[in-house]
Amino acid sequence: MNPKRESGLKLLVALAALALPGAPMSVSSAWAFSLDDLNPFGPSKYEQKVDPQVPADHFYNEGLTKLEKGDYEGAAKKFGDMQKKYPFSQWARKALLMEVYANYRDGKATDATTAADRYLSLYPTTPEAAYATYLAGQALFENMPDIHRDQAGMAKAMRYFQTVVDKYPKSDYAADARYKLQVARDQLAAYELNVGRYYMKKENYAAAINRFREVLFKYQTTREAEEALERLTECYLAIGVTPEAQTAAAVLGANFPNSPFYQDAFDRLKGQGLAPKESQDSWISKIFRKVGMS
Template sequence: MNRNSEYGPKLLVALAALALSGAPALAFSLDDLNPFGPSKYEQKVDPQVPADHFYNEGLTKLDKGDYEGAAKKFGELQKKHPFTQHARKALLMEVYANYRDGKATDTTTAADRYLTLYPTSPEAAYVTYLAGQVLFENMPDIHRDQGNMVRAMKYFQAVVEKYPKSEYAADARYKLQVARDQLAAYELNVGRFYMKKENYAAAINRFREVLFKYQTTREAEEALERLTECYLAIGVTHEAQTAAAVLGANYPNSPFYQDAFDRLKGQGLSPKESQDSWISKLFRSS
C-alpha cells in the first residue's frame, strides 16, 4: 500500500478539526507530523568554504612558523577541493611545510604523492630535491643505519637524471658524492668492527662493498689497506700483495699505502699485483 495515500487524508482531517474547534494554536514541527517519529539526526547545511580560504590560512601559519598547522590546512584544502589547481598548489605547499618542520616521512610521503599526480609539473624537480634534502638533513652518523641516506641518494639521482638543467641539479650532484662518502664510511666502520672480532671473512665483504660501490670515494684507500691486513691474517698472500700494489698504483702518496707496504715487508713480502685477483680486475674495469 502507498504510505502517502494512507496518511495524507488523516493529517488533513486532524488539521481541519483543530481549526474548526477554535482550540489554541499548537507549536509543532514537521517531526510532530511524522508518523515514523522524530528525526534521529539533525540535518545541517555545511557551507562550502572557498579553496583560497584554506590556502591563505596555510600561508599565514607558514609565515608564523607554525609548519605543522600549515601542512594540516593545505591537506584540508585538498580534501575539500580535490582535482583542482588549488589542490596541486596546496600539495606543493604541504611538501614544503613538512620539509621546514623537519618531518622526513611526511615530506617524502607528500612528495611521492605529488610526483605521482603531477609528474610533468614545473615544480617536479623542486619537489624531488626537497624529498632528498629532508633525508639528507636527517643524516645519521656512521655508527647507525644508513637507510635514510640511501633513500636521499635515490631522490638526488632522480634530480640529476630527470632534471639535469634545473637549478637543483648541481647541488644534487654534490650531495650524491657526500652521501657516497657517508655510506662508504659506514661500510668501513662495520668492517673494522669485524676485524676487531677477528671475523676476517665478514670484514673482507664490507671492504669489497666499499670498492665495488664507492670506489671514487676517499674511503677506497683505507679499504685497500684493510684488505691487505685481512688477507695477511688469513694467509691469502697473493690478494694481500695485490691490494697493496693497486693501492700504490692509484694512491702512491697515501699514508695507507705506506702502512700496507710496511705490513707486507714485515712478513718478507712486497706489493705485487695478480692479474687474476678480483681487486685487479675491478680496478682495470673502472
C-alpha cells in the same frame, strides 16, 4: 456544532494559514503552533546547520599563513585537508607540493617523502616535479644518522638525488643534488668501513673483506677507498692470501702514492718479506681498471 467537527475545522484553518504566505497568524492565538507540533515524536533534538562552502584558495592561504608563523605541522594538516575537500582542483596540486615542503621543514622525513611520492605519481610531468624529488632527498639527507647506525635513509636519499641529476639535469636543483650524492656516498662508504673494522676486531676476516669489497665496488671514488685497500692488505695477510694482499697494496700505491694508508700497507708487507705487486687477475685490479684509476 459537533465538538469533533469544530476541532477539525479549527485545525484546517490553522493549516491554511501556514500554507498562505500572506495570511496573518497571531502568536497569542490559541491555535498557533509550529511544524514540530505535527511531529508525533516531539520537537527536533538537533539543530541542523548548513556548512558554508569555503573557497579552495582560502584553505591554501590559511596553510601559507601557518607556514609563515612556523607552524609546519598545522600547515601540513591544512594543505592535506584542502586536498580532501577539493581533490580535482588546481589548488590540490599546489597544496600537495606545499605539504611536502611543510613536512620537510617540520623534520618529518617519512611524511615528506610519502607526500613527494604521491605528488610524483599524480603529477610526474609538471615543472615542480624536480623540486618535489629534491625536497624528498633533502628531507632524508638532513636526518643523516652517524656512521654507527643503519643508513637506509641515506641510501634512499641518494636515489632521489640521482633522479634529479638524471631526469632533471638542467633544473635549479641538479648541482646541489650532485654534491649531496657525493656526501651521501662518503657516508655510506664510511658505514661499510666501520662495520668492516668491527669484524676485523672479531677476527672475522671473511666478513670484513666483504665489507671492504662493498666500498670498492660501490664507492671506489670516495676518500674511504684508501683505507679499504689498506684494510684488505691486513685481512688477506691475516688469512695467508698474499697475492691479494700485495695487489691491494700495489693498487693503493698506484692511485694514492702519498696516502698514509699506503705507507701502512707497505710496512705490513715489508714486515713479512713481501712487497706490493699487482696481479691482473685479482678482483681488486679489475675494479680499478674498470673505472680507469689504476
